Each structure stands twice: as structure tokens, then as C-alpha cells.
Amino acid sequence: TICLGKSTYARCGIIVNVTPFEPEWEGYVTLEFSNTTPLPARIYAGEGCAQVLFFESDKDDVCEVSYKDRGVKYQGQVGVTLVFAAAV
Template identity: 60%
Template sequence: MSIQPDSWIKKMCKENNMIEPFLDHQVSEGKISYGLSSMGYDVRISDEYRIFTNVNSSLVDPKNFSEDNFIERKGPHCIIPPNSFVLAKTVEYFRIPKDVLCICVGKSTYARTGIICNVTPIENEFEGNIVIELSNTTPNPAKIYSNEGIAQFLFFKSDTQPETTYKSKNGKYQGQTTIQVAKIKK
């Protein structure tokens, strides 16, 4: 298994629509960078957010996560409350190949300000927008910018075809285009 470079990412996007919309270069002037990099792809965060709140004092239970734990916001930025988190989704829609595992890593620009992006594997043959989990580890409110870079995706190609895929297992988040909260398969 090896990490795939920009030439492979570009080829997969042109031939298989692996990432839509796809930018074959990096945008960085005056913005938190996004687009194709030498060994990955920097995704953008959309302008839709689900901000964690304790206003309703709902229990945090990953097997039965209450929608009451979030308030929804849409706009050019999002303010994450101190010591809290937000769910958002990528602007980009993904179609991960059968023999590829994608890993999401946070951008250093945000990490250096205490905003942490959860490292999430995107399994082979997953299709959809990616839900990004962002934590504000500081005691101060933190600002996230919509339609700018939020994380880098790294693509690892297997030397052999797997027996199962996210699609073949009917993955619970397959085809998502909205911000999905934690859920278990029923």
C-alpha cells in the first residue's frame, strides 16, 4: 500500500470523477489553502454547520445521539464555542475507488490555533460528502471560514483488491449529502 501523488489524484478525478468539484491546483492567496497538493487534496468546508450545544442538556450517546444536541447555522463562517465542537461537510463530493483508503488529516493553520480536525478514514467505495468533526480545544470562541481549506485527504492504494467495501457492506453513511450525526446500523 502506498500513498498516491498529485498525478494519480488528477487522473482519477478526470477519469472517474473521484472528487467533485475538483481543482487541479492549490488556492492559497488570502485564504486557508485548498485544492490539489503534491501528495493529497485539501478539501473545503461548506457553509452549513451543526454546532454542539448543551442548552437542552441532552445526553451524549453515540448509539442514540439526539438532534437536540445541535443548533444549525449557515453562513460565511462559524464560531465554535469554547471547549466545544461542530459538525460540517465538505464542499467536495467523493467517490473512493475500490482499492483505495483515504485518510483525513487536519490543516496546520487551524491546529496552531487549537482547532482540531478529527482524523477519519474514508473507506473504499464510499460515496458522498464527508462530514468533518472540528473541536475547539481552547477556552475562547474559534472561527472557521466557509468555502476555504479545512483538511487534507491522503489516498492510499492497495496492491490487491479487497474482498469487501464500504458500499458492499451497505455503509450507514453511504451517499450522504447532508451533515449526518452519529448513528449505528439497525
């Protein structure tokens, strides 16, 4: 499963981060947007700013260690998860 931005927004300078969803990941999806222009921008609810593509794999294509098994930080997230970059 992968999340992609829509071209209408990309042509206006609004970029959606391409985000893969790992097998067995659970939680609320956080969409990430970047405004690549110097102008303010608005994204309205219900306008279809991104699309999620679902893929089906063969039963033989099983991950040895799933996202859930690794116990990573975004597993089971609720609400917005903020990550702060370290000062350079």
C-alpha cells in the first residue's frame, strides 16, 4: 500500500510525501504536505488531495519480520505524531 499526491495539487506547488504503508502496520495515517511556493496555500476537506493504492501480494511473499514485529515508533499511532529535527 502506498500514498501518492494528486497532480492538480502538484501543479500548484503542493507536494504530498510519497508514503509506503508496511504490511501489518496499524494506526492513523498522517499525510505530509509541502508548499514549495512562497505563497500561502489551503487544502480543503473532501477535495481529494492524495490517493492510496492497495496492492495484493502472493501468499508466498511474506515478510520474515513485519512492521508490527519490529515494534517501531509509529505502530498504533492515534492523532498527529510530530517529529522535531535536531538543530544543525
